[in-house]
Amino acid sequence: MRLRHALTVLILLPACVHAADAKKYGKPLTLKEEVKVSEILANPDQYAGKKVRVKGLVTDVCEERGCWIKIGADKQEIMFKVEDGVIAFPVSAKGGAVVAEGTVSKRVLTVEQQKAMCEKEAKALNKKADYSKVAGPKTIVRIEGLGAEIL
């Protein structure tokens, strides 16, 4: 518990740096109120289709196209997906404090859809399709990104 609180403080410290140092991506941020990542993931139906502002750490970045980042906070992570070519996040953003805005999307993938995705991925990578991770319908909650500021 102590560790979690201390880490939360540690995570939020970079966010206290003056906003002028932040690198801006995409559209300017407009919302004032922030929603916790854990709150969105716990109540996806409540937030689906709504525009939200979240704060956290960039814990991962798409290394191929820079078309997504993962935002971590409260021991949870959410994917922040942007349109290819509209925003390109650099790998150097990893570990930076981020404030981001976008629309929450919730999608439930059926077993058939997941298998089809496995096949598509396998074909693209010239590998054999691996269905071992397909176990029933899968809910994907992510933020369709509009803009972000990363320190």
Added chain:
Amino acid sequence: MAQEPARGALPWRRWNAAVHRDVGYVSVALTLAYAISGLAVNHIASWNPNYVKTQEARQIAPLDRAEPAGSLIQKAQAELRPEGRFKSAFQPDDDTLQLFYDRATYAIDLPTGKVLVDATRPRPVLHALNQLHLNAPKRLWTLIADLYALALIALSLTGLFILRGPKGLLGRGLWFVSAGLAVPLGYWLWWRYLA
């Protein structure tokens, strides 16, 4: 290489050849940049055209997750001696502590002390070319890329009218232009309706 039109040629053909020649000169650098980057990005499924990624497994003494975060981080740093600037730390779950440095990410499994060091560095030259190709800088680069696209249109159109006679657009040129058109058109029709 295009031939200079004869002295008796119509003035517009001279202008056409001059525009083709000079726009071509100006476009050489950007054409190479976009073409090289295009080749690299086309095969993105097979390799990462932007970054060289390295992973290394290391071992440190197990850490007690009940310890304060600051102490945990200090102990991990003392053993790992990471290079570069410390950026932040994150705990994705109870047993894992991630340390983010500007050159690498250290994922530490606290109970076992196993560490996965994940480092990425930009590929020389290619990373810069890809960034320009994907218009990462935005702002003025958007205008430059638009001008380059217009230059390519000008090059292709003026190129049609460089030569006259049997090797010009109404002779051999027509066959080559048709072949060039047939490839994308034919492929798209095949892909859309038959594949």
